Amino acid sequence: MSSDNMANANVDLLHADTNQFLTFMLNGEEYGVEILRVQGIQGWDTVTPIPKAPEYVLGVMNLRGAIVPIIDLRKRFHMESIPFGPTTVIIVVKVENSDKSRTIGMVVDAVSEVYRLDENLVQPLPEFGGNISTDFIKGLSTVDEKMLILLDIDRLISIRDVEGEAAKLAAQAS
């Protein structure tokens, strides 16, 4: 089904229900974020670590004059860390939280493609029981017989979460 739909979607570029997604690789899985949220992609550079930050916040970095926190998505997903290589990039995204919007960088293994997807064909996530935290996954989509995991970055990198982690760490430390 997908290739037909994809073809249609590609023709109908201005169709209201289609959105472009930037996809990236993480631990062999392909993830997608809405391209309108993406502010830029840049190579890995040194970051300045922040005291008392949760483990997955690698630090902050200078992005055209703004101080932007950098988050390691592998660590965020509790995946095994790998050394950063030549394809490692930082995807800079804008996340909207209840109060304001923030710019944040996510470290991923590599960027992949840009796809146009029909939002109506995004499938909800199957039930996993309580074992996997899935509220930051918007749904699943299929492109060329590959599964694509669409992320809801607002939930993925909520600062409340960061604060929660920080509090937890502080509690452990004492």
Place this chain on the structure above:
Amino acid sequence: MSLDMDMQEIHAVFFEESAEGLDAMEAGLLGLSPGRDNDPEIINTIFRAAHSIKGGAATFGFLAISNFTHGVETLLDQVRSNERVVTDELIEVWLASVDAIRDMLACLQDNADIDPMAVADLQKQIDELLQGDSAKPEDDDVEEESEAATAGLWRIHFAPHEEVLKTGNEPSRIFRELKELGELTVVATLSSAVEFDALDPEHCHTAWDLELRGEVTQAAIEEAFDWVSGQCELTIEQVGGHSATPSAPSAAMPAAASAQMPAETKSEAKSAAPAAAKPASNGNSNKDSGSIRVSIDKIDSLLNLVGELVITQSMLARFGDGEGGANTQGLRDGLMVLERHTRELQESAMQIRMLPIGASFSRFKRLVRDISSKLGKKVELKLSGENTELDKTVLEKMSDPLVHLVRNSLDHGIEMPDVRKAAGKPETGTLHLSAYHEGGNIVIQVEDDGAGLNKERILAKAVERGLISASDQLTDDQIHNLIFQAGFSTADQVSDLSGRGVGMDVVRRNITDLGGRIDVQSKPGKGSTLKIRLPLTLAILDGQLVAVGNDVYIFSLLSIVETVLVFPSEVSGLVGKGSVYRLRDEYIPVIRLSDAFRLNNKLQPKTYLEREGELLVVVESDGKKMGLFVDELLDQQQVVIKSLEENYMPVQGLAGATILGDGNVALIIDVPSLVHNMDFNSGGNAEKSDAA
């Protein structure tokens, strides 16, 4: 449509000009003194300001403001033409009017409706003042005239609600009262009468049409109906003579409004005024922070610098492209020029944010006047250094603390006239507000010649609150500075003005938040001086760069007392947890910066006890010192403070971040928060207190 946009812009100009006009009025009014010998120029200034506000308001259809201002203006005009003598009462009314107009403008600015009741009392006062010499009413003054007494025929329709008798009101009594005003004819109508069966003897079903002939003011008629206002339908109109029914809202409103709001109207009107003032002031501050008025000089100097920068750039380009390779000497010179220009450009860009403190100070004239008269004290306010410039943000954030300090001085500092006389001091106390530069700081000083701080009471209170123990030996200054502790208030009686114990610590916190500090000096019987030191600007900081592991941190140079080379033997453990260092004759807590921030240092852990010598940066905040071990001292340079909060969140112990010359980010250490919040008992894990 674009017309709307244009109108909004024009309105904005009107609001801005009116605000300036009101400030001018206020300043002028405060310069007036009762009597005839006032400088006519002052009166003229006030009059002109009122006149343009009235005109502007009328042009834009803000009738409530123009009508109200009209009364104020008429009074001013009478003074101007020597028909009226300035009295204290008059000045009070004018000042109150300035506040009222300010509130009304603020309402309009917030697109809120103007509450006519808020100014009703004041309007009445003005009307009464005008009426006082109504012998020669103004010809062009329709509004006032309708209030003025004129011989004529009044037709009144009075239809009380059914319940009116139950409230103890007897219509005939009202009629008796009216009869005293003039010739009265009463006609009862029974149009609302019900069937006999349904008749409740306690209900009133009668309405009356009255005709009153005589020299009567509308207000007098309304007064007769005061008791039943809200319980009746009442229309009062004048027939013959001036055919006009009350045209201005001032006359129509009380009748209409009081029909809905019964007896409490008056008290509500009073409470409405301050209530309206509050959102207004909020709205103002929000709007203020959006824009800034900059003198043309500053802009010109900025443009000049940009021009020079362009020249420097082309010079550099020429040297860089020179035939036969770049002209290195020329490039080097050019870079030096560039550096100078960049610095100057930065300075003059910062200058744009700087505003003279005078505007902020002049508000205190009013405050001092109001409070001292309320307290029955005589106080003279002296101002100096009004031209001292301060960053706009600092200025805004300082205004509340300053108000608090001034109130405190007036309330607790300066004594009542008789007490002062008994103490051999002049009856009039002096409050001196001054601002000046000192070093890289701006100092704002609030000085009074009052009673000074009561050492014994402060000590007793501090012991009672457990802030110190009775056996502690404190210097006078230490005792005085206890007033900044949280929850500390020595006022035996909580007064309306101060003494709730929430004051001074909040003041101090506000000031430390701005990177400044406050000290108090006091001599019993001589008065006290509160000295606030503030950084010149918030956005730029003179920083000392230090290296910790691979990272660079920045201290504010102002917070560093000294840097010492410390040998392990000089550091002693404390209860096996914290460490202290003996700095001359004082033991100060010390901690490794990497421990304080719980950094996973990439360098191999070397404890300072094992090393030959370590660099200890001694910092101070609010008189508390602490030492922080760093690996290396780097440059000193000015850094631009960037917010961590914007994209991340506030981090305790950090004041922000900055971008270094190489593009990397360095974190700026918030010394006050480190000094005050670190729990040294937990040594290496010093941030235990964070979780709490």
